[in-house]
Amino acid sequence: MTDIDVIVLGSGFTGLRAAVAASAAGASVLVVEALPELGGRSQFSWARLMGAGTRFQKAQGIDDTPEALFAQYMRLHEYQIDAANARELTFGMGREIEWLADNGLEFKGVLPGETNEVDRIHRSGGGHKIIEVLLRLARAQGVEFAVNQRVDRLITDDGRVIGVAVGDDELHAKAVVLATGGFGGNKDLIRQWLPSIAELAGDWVLPVGGEELAKYAQGDAIGLSSAVGAQIAGADLWEVTLRPGYVQVSRPELPGHVILVDSTGRRFVDELAGVAAMQGAVSHAKAPVHLIFDDAAKRDYRPSGEILAPGEKKRYLHPDYVEDVVDAEVEKGGIIKADTLDELAALIGINPASLRSTVDQYNADARLGHDSVQLKDPAQMSPIEVGPFYATEMRLASIGFTGAGPRVNSSAAVLDVHNLPIPGLFAGGECASGIAGPGSAADATPTATCLVFGRIAGESAAAFAAAH
Numbered sequence: 001m002t003d004i005d006v007i008v009l010g011s012g013f014t015g016l017r018a019a020v021a022a023s024a025a026g027a028s029v030l031v032v033e034a035l036p037e038l039g040g041r042s043q044f045s046w047a048r049l050m051g052a053g054t055r056f057q058k059a060q061g062i063d064d065t066p067e068a069l070f071a072q073y074m075r076l077h078e079y080q081i082d083a084a085n086a087r088e089l090t091f092g093m094g095r096e097i098e099w100l101a102d103n104g105l106e107f108k109g110v111l112p113g114e115t116n117e118v119d120r121i122h123r124s125g126g127g128h129k130i131i132e133v134l135l136r137l138a139r140a141q142g143v144e145f146a147v148n149q150r151v152d153r154l155i156t157d158d159g160r161v162i163g164v165a166v167g168d169d170e171l172h173a174k175a176v177v178l179a180t181g182g183f184g185g186n187k188d189l190i191r192q193w194l195p196s197i198a199e200l201a202g203d204w205v206l207p208v209g210g211e212e213l214a215k216y217a218q219g220d221a222i223g224l225s226s227a228v229g230a231q232i233a234g235a236d237l238w239e240v241t242l243r244p245g246y247v248q249v250s251r252p253e254l255p256g257h258v259i260l261v262d263s264t265g266r267r268f269v270d271e272l273a274g275v276a277a278m279q280g281a282v283s284h285a286k287a288p289v290h291l292i293f294d295d296a297a298k299r300d301y302r303p304s305g306e307i308l309a310p311g312e313k314k315r316y317l318h319p320d321y322v323e324d325v326v327d328a329e330v331e332k333g334g335i336i337k338a339d340t341l342d343e344l345a346a347l348i349g350i351n352p353a354s355l356r357s358t359v360d361q362y363n364a365d366a367r368l369g370h371d372s373v374q375l376k377d378p379a380q381m382s383p384i385e386v387g388p389f390y391a392t393e394m395r396l397a398s399i400g401f402t403g404a405g406p407r408v409n410s411s412a413a414v415l416d417v418h419n420l421p422i423p424g425l426f427a428g429g430e431c432a433s434g435i436a437g438p439g440s441a442a443d444a445t446p447t448a449t450c451l452v453f454g455r456i457a458g459e460s461a462a463a464f465a466a467a468h
């Protein structure tokens with residue numbers, strides 16, 4: 001017997017968007033959430049949204065089309081996504097932004113982003129605001145919720161998914177949507193599915209908001225869906241940001257007064273580069289990578305505490321390098337201090353002559369007002385010359401997005417190992433694969449994949465329920 005038309009697992013962007021879409025299509029819907037509260041990891045997200053052809057772009061005089069975004073998306077992800085999936089996503093992104101705005105979300109302008117050919121990043125005001133809108137709609141449409149229920153099994157009948165189970169409690173449905181999020185908080189799954197980041201980050205690996213957010217990102221969709229024959233794809237697709245070992249929560253931007261060097265002492269990136277550039281450069285640099293600064297910068301550095309989005313031209317001043325934090329970390333061993341650059345180099349395992357030549361070049365460039373190696377904004381450069389000198393190791397260790405999970409097609413149906421849909425099972429957002437590729441760090445796509453493929457999963461599940 002069927003208890004309900006559609007059961008949605010998870011209450012982040014994907015789950016709530018799926019629930020709203022399924023109930024709007026006429027299905028009875030229950031959202032089952034493992035944790036005591038609704039909103040998932042999504043509620044903490046900055047939730048900047050990529051989208052093309054929106055009225056917000058037009059208002060800023062930006063001429064853009066979903067066709068152009070589709071072409072860019074395929075290039076950015078190195079053609080590793082089925083074109084039909086990418087087309088649904090890129091054509092759906094702008095529509096989701098408009099739909100959220102029509103339902104009361106206030107957008108705060110459009111920014112360029114790191115890799116976009118035109119300005120496409122829509123500022124949503126934060127994930128909690130999107131969650132608020134989705135919850136209001138879901139409740140108004142009669143969606144039901146069950147919290148504190150971690151589904152541990154999908155129930156099948158002759159290959160079709162017909163419900164979910166929490167321990168001995170079973171609940172039957174005509175269709176199930178997986179919206180259980182990523183696995184940045186699950187070290188075992190990271191080792192298994194993201195071996196390259198496991199190697200880069202080692203035991204520093206954490207989800208982007210720190211240990212506190214790990215509980216939202218345990219990767220349940222992988223176990224739940226593979227147990228019913230799903231194809232798990234998307235290995236080694238990730239978005240990861242840089243941080244020193246002594247902090248848990250990464251801030252994506254570094255202050256201007258530091259340099260980053262690889263194990264040969266080479267400066268290999270503009271230290272003010274964005275997340276995607278930093279991810280690409282650091283993941284290919286010779287490890288370990290160190291951040292270096294001098295005592296003058298340490299003493300002069302005054303963070304405003306103001307958080308500004310990329311593209312706003314002012315810098316986000318970073319709290320992890322203020323004087324009292326640095327002094328405390330020198331005591332604890334998180335930051336290494338030495339009277340001379342040569343001593344510092346020896347302590348961090350770099351050839352002293354190589355580090356000296358890098359710093360000499362940087363200092364000369366800072367005085368001339370032109371970074372001759374990495375083209376860093378000269379206004380942010382200051383010579384590194386007043387001892388003592390400081391170094392701390394930096395790793396790509398804060399996981400923002402994980403790409404492995406059950407593969408979906410353009411209807412958000414979960415595919416089996418033969419690429420056939422598993423009847424009654426749908427997925428979207430961060431728990432699904434086949435939507436994002438290697439360029440995921442670039443430009444605010446995770447939230448867009450949640451909303452677009454959440455909507456598609458909800459509509460497909462409702463249509464499947466209506467037909468069965």
Ligand SMILES: Cc1cc2nc3c(=O)[nH]c(=O)nc-3n(C[C@H](O)[C@H](O)[C@H](O)COP(=O)(O)OP(=O)(O)OC[C@H]3O[C@@H](n4cnc5c(N)ncnc54)[C@H](O)[C@@H]3O)c2cc1C
Pocket residue numbers: 009010011012013014015032033034035039040041042043044045046047048049127149150151152179180181182208209213215216217218220221400401428429430431443444445446447448450
């Ligand atoms: C600080 C931060 C900033 C970010 N900024 C951006 C940004 O600017 N732009 C962007 O595009 N992306 C950004 N992201 C990433 C993006 O927010 C996430 O990819 C997205 O929120 C994931 O949403 P989701 O619905 O797939 O999963 P989640 O929001 O993680 O929700 C999954 C839910 O499923 C529940 N669940 C898990 N397993 C089960 C189970 N077995 N049974 C029942 N429930 C279960 C979990 O408890 C959780 O509540 C950011 C993320 C963070 C943390």
